[in-house]
Amino acid sequence: MNRELEKLPTPAVVIHMDIVEKNVSDMLEGACRAGLKxxxxxxxxxxxxxxxxxxxxxxxxxxAAKLGEAEVMAEAGIQDIFIAYPLIGEDKLQRLLDLSGKVKVSTLVNSAVGAGQLSDFFEKAHKRVDVLIEIDGGLNRGGVKPGKAALEFARSIRELAGIRIVGLMYYGGLVYNSRNIEEIRQYAREERDTLLQTAKLLEEDGFRMEVLSAGSSFTGKVPEELRGITEIRSGHYIFNDCGQIDAGLVKPDDCALRVLATVVSKPDEHVVIADVGTKSLTGDVCHYRKGYGWICGYPEVEIYALNEEHAFLRCEAENPLQIGDKIEIIPNHACVVTNLVDRVYGFYNGKFRGTIEIDARGRSE
Incomplete structure (x- = not known):
């Protein structure tokens, strides 16, 4: 580990920006080759x-997942924001209306109640907001069922004056159960076919399907299987994590976000304790990998348990880690980690470049 990393107080979240830039570029290039935004x-x-x-x-x-995130991103200068979450209640609709006066904004609908509330609010303000109909991708967490059910739903909200239906959105969350690239390819083909078949039904009924939005950080890595839709919405690809290592999509060197920790005790020859726990890492687990993260340079050492401020690291042989050693941990799920800190430490090719504010931390409202 280089000296600049060793100087950081622990636990600390580190972002390797050279890896970030490559991850962003690779995903964009793949999408472009497949004709996707x-x-x-x-x-x-x-x-x-x-x-x-x-x-x-x-x-x-x-x-954005939530309005709070979207508001922060608008303040940061982002001009085109899709809020991929049903917005229910007058307080949220007023905030969405306010946001629509500052940037281009769109959202989803997945119920007659939600679509009606949204339309009424914007119609009273003499405005319309673009919406995508959310299609259930297998999680059964809010989307309209594909095919004829989606067509009937679209017909039921067709005359609402405050919204404009511009397409469909799909989230295939079951893909994260995949063991390998071939299973991921199959999930990608399923989300593509589901969207295209449902869109065809709606188009034949007079709806304009300008946007067909899908693609996770898993299926976004096989964009050729998604040809025919219009855009992907990959998220944690920017960092990658153990979930992607687990599925064979990336290697540890492709993971940009690391949690830096210090070994603080060694209760026996096999176990050491590090100063990081669920408040700085995450208690999320992978489907097919044991433990709570990958320790860079020490693949034989398993993080087998976490308390709030302690990580338990064991090795079948004598543990090579000693008190005072600093380690970089690739988390199981990167999305959780950034929301645990106010700022992260940015490095480029091993050199410290400055801190990056997590300015939408906690903005889930």
Whole structure:
């Protein structure tokens, strides 16, 4: 480990910006070859700086999970924002209306109640907002079922004056159960075919399907299987993590986000304790990998348990780590980690370049 990393207080979240730039470029190039736009999901980093980097690189806009994120991104200068979440309640609709006066904004609808509320609010303001109909991708968490059910839903909201239906959105969350690239390819083909078949039904009924939005950080890495839709919304690809290592999509050297920790005790020859826990790493687990992260340079050492401020690291042989050693950990799920800190430490080719604010941290409202 280089000396500049060793100087940081721990635990600390480190972003290797040279890897970030490569990840952003690779995803954009793949999307472009397949005729797709890329509208990355910024819930992974919640940083206006990193969102700006993605847009400057060529992304068509961004995707936000929550209004709070979108408001911060608008203040950071992002001009085209899709909010991939149903917005229910007058407080949120007023905020969306306010946001629409500052930047280009769109959102999704997945219920007659939600679509009606949204339309009424914008119609009273003599405005219309673009919406995508959310199509269920197998998680059963809010989307309209594909095919005829989606057509019937679209017909039921067709005459609402405050919204304009511009396409469909799909999130195939089941892809994260994949063991390998071939399973990921199959999921990608399923999301493509589901969107295209449903869009065809709606187009035949007179709807304009300008936007067909899908693509996760898994299926976005096989963009050739998504030809025919219009955009992907990959998120944690910008950092990558153990979930992607687990599925064979990336190697540890492709992972830009690391959590730096210090070994603080050694209770026996096999186990050491590091000063990082669920408050700085994440308690999320991978489907097919044991432990709570990958320790760079020490693949034989497993993080087998976490408390709030302690990580338990064991090795079948004598543990090579000693008290005072600093380690970089690739987390199982990068999206959780950035929301645990106010700022991260940016490095480029091993040299410290400055801190990056996580300015939408905690903005889930």
């Amino acid at each position: 890329h509208r990355p999901h910024i819930k992974t980093h919640r940083s206006g700086y990193l969102a700006g980097l993605q847009v400057e690189a060529g992304c068509s806009g961004i995707t």
